[in-house]
Structure formats: C-alpha cells, structure tokens
Amino acid sequence: MLGNSSTTNKAGPELSIIIVNMNHLNKLKNLFNSLFGKEKTARTHEIIVVDNCSTDGSVAYIAANYPSVIIHQNDKVRGFAANNNQGVNISSGQYIFICNPDVIVLPGAIDEMLGFYERNPGVGIVCPQLLNSDLTFQPSVRRFYSLKVVALRVLTWGNDASTNKDIRKYLMLDFDKSKIQFIDWALGAAMVLKRSVYQKLGGFDEKFFLYIEDADLCLRCWAAGHAVVYCPQAVCIHDHQRASMKGVNKLLWFHVKSITYFFYKHQLLWRQAQGFEQL
Structure with missing residues (x-):
C-alpha cells in the first residue's frame, strides 16, 4: 500500500472516496483535478x-502528485465488486462514495449527496445526476430488468435512443430529471452510502465480475428497507464508453453472464423485481 491517510483524524473522516483504476491514467487526471480543485468538498475525507x-503509470502518477491518496495495488486482476469491497474494507469514513475513474465530480456534488443523506437518514443509496462529456443528460437511472426488456436491449444493441416504449420506461427517459425521487437503481459510476448500510448489505456481490453488481446492490437495498434516491442537485460528468455494446467481445460475455446470475439469484424468471413502484 502506498500513500497515507493524512486527511483523516482520530475519529475518522466523514467520507471515504473509493476509486477502482485499471489503466485509466488520462481519466484519473480529470477526476483528481475535480476532487482536489479549489471548489473541492470541505468535508473531511480520504x-x-x-x-x-x-x-x-497510474500508480506512479498518483503517488508523485497526490501523496495523501491511499493506494492499494492488486496482485491479480479482480472484478468491480471485489475491488470496491477491498477499498471499503481499508477505509474509515462514515460515508462511502463509490466513484469510477471516468467521472468528474462537479462543484458541490459531494456536499449535496451527504447533505441529503443527513437530512434523510433512513435512505440507503443516494445517486447524482450524470451528464455525458458534452454535458447532455445521461440516462443513468433505471427500473429493474424484466426478461422482455433484456430481450429488447439485446435486439437493439443497448441503444438508449430507442423509441420502444418498454425500453423508454426501463431507462426512465420520461421522468422529471430535475426532481429528487425514488429510483429502482442507478449506474454504479457514482453513488453514496452510509457505511452502516454498506455493511448491512454485505457490500457488492463478488460473484458479479463486471456489470449488474450495481443493480443487485440497489435491489438488496430496497429489500432491506432502505430507499435508493436520485439527487439531481448533485451533478457529475461520466465519460461512459459502454464497451460491452460494441459487438461480440469478452465484455459482452461478462454482461450476459452477470445478468443471467442476477435473474437466477433473485428468482426473477417469472416475476418483476420489487423497487420504488411497490412503495
């Protein structure tokens, strides 16, 4: 492990920001510019x-330019779920911010999410509004999958611009983007949880190597009695590549494997997952 937790105090920081990196040096530069910029959060954090x-060269770059960052280096490649769980296990913050390396945190986003959580302590997961790199809205909040939606997504190669009514409903394309509201789940690129909630849920399910672990975490959050909330006042940019939808490749295989396990795990073959619409 490199670096040190100089941002912590004896009681621990308010927030732990967990970033999983795999050859994302150029993306990390933008992320760290936002996290360490003049408008960074005033909350104590690591x-x-x-x-x-x-x-x-990611590790050397971080160590040289951001010595306060704690770096945990894997000895072998692990999945998204396992890596985030590792990060949380060595963290000490009261709140956990899961943050992808291809995210840019805009001013005030962290404070908005933590502030909402503090005003509504019964919630489970708070998710920001995500924008594409061109600052257009990114459809990052979703309803839970059904077999019909999965089939339609495969047939349309995951095209978010599809006019199919079932896909539009799944992607929540017609909801009020400016309103704080319950959602079934959101992309795991950026989400805040209280540590106690993360521990209650057992973190991410490491049987998901890549993809769908975010939907699974949110479904288990709802099942545990904690709401998943979209907070549009908190805004982040997400340079989302969606590599699994670029033809038949290894990432597509991970996607198929994960969604198959998701349906099996939650016994959803003949029923719909229970989310915010069942409140």
Missing part, C-alpha cells in the same frame, strides 16, 4: 484508489 494491475 481518497482510496484500488489499482487493478495497471501498466500505464
């Missing part, structure tokens, strides 16, 4: 990077 066997 930043933990779990490096998944990068070969692009």
Whole structure:
C-alpha cells in the first residue's frame, strides 16, 4: 500500500472516496483535478484508489502528485465488486462514495449527496445526476430488468435512443430529471452510502465480475428497507464508453453472464423485481 491517510483524524473522516483504476491514467487526471480543485468538498475525507494491475503509470502518477491518496495495488486482476469491497474494507469514513475513474465530480456534488443523506437518514443509496462529456443528460437511472426488456436491449444493441416504449420506461427517459425521487437503481459510476448500510448489505456481490453488481446492490437495498434516491442537485460528468455494446467481445460475455446470475439469484424468471413502484 502506498500513500497515507493524512486527511483523516482520530475519529475518522466523514467520507471515504473509493476509486477502482485499471489503466485509466488520462481519466484519473480529470477526476483528481475535480476532487482536489479549489471548489473541492470541505468535508473531511480520504481518497482510496484500488489499482487493478495497471501498466500505464497510474500508480506512479498518483503517488508523485497526490501523496495523501491511499493506494492499494492488486496482485491479480479482480472484478468491480471485489475491488470496491477491498477499498471499503481499508477505509474509515462514515460515508462511502463509490466513484469510477471516468467521472468528474462537479462543484458541490459531494456536499449535496451527504447533505441529503443527513437530512434523510433512513435512505440507503443516494445517486447524482450524470451528464455525458458534452454535458447532455445521461440516462443513468433505471427500473429493474424484466426478461422482455433484456430481450429488447439485446435486439437493439443497448441503444438508449430507442423509441420502444418498454425500453423508454426501463431507462426512465420520461421522468422529471430535475426532481429528487425514488429510483429502482442507478449506474454504479457514482453513488453514496452510509457505511452502516454498506455493511448491512454485505457490500457488492463478488460473484458479479463486471456489470449488474450495481443493480443487485440497489435491489438488496430496497429489500432491506432502505430507499435508493436520485439527487439531481448533485451533478457529475461520466465519460461512459459502454464497451460491452460494441459487438461480440469478452465484455459482452461478462454482461450476459452477470445478468443471467442476477435473474437466477433473485428468482426473477417469472416475476418483476420489487423497487420504488411497490412503495
């Protein structure tokens, strides 16, 4: 492990920011510019990077330029769920911010999410509004899958611009983007949880190597009696590549494997998952 937790105090920081990196040096530069910029959060926090066997100089760059960042280096490649769990296990913050390396945290986003959580302590997961790199809205909040939606997504190669009514409903394309509201789940690129909630849920399910672990975490959050909330006043940019939808490749295989396990795990073959619409 490299670096130190100089941002912590004896009682621990308010927030632990967990970042999983695998050869994302260029993305990390933008993320760290936002986290360490002049409008960074005033909340006490620590930043933990779990490096998944990068070969692009990421670790050396972070150590040289951001010595307060805690770096955990893997000895072998692990999945998204396992890496985030590792990061949380070595963290000490009261709140956990799961943050992808391809995210840019805009001013005030962290404070908005923590503030909402503090005003509504019964919630489970708070998710920001995500924007594409061109600052257009990114459809990052979703309803839970059904077999019909999965089939339609496969047939349309995951096209978010599809006019199909079932896909539009799944992607929540017609909801009020400016309103704080319950959602079934959101992309795991950026989400805040209280540590006690994360521990109650057992963290991410490490049987998901890549993809769908965010939907699974949110479904288990709802099942445990904690709401998943979209907080549009908190805004982040997410440079989302969606590599699994670029033809038949290894990432597509991970996607198929994960969604199959999701349906099996939650016994959803003949029923719909229970989310915010069942409140």
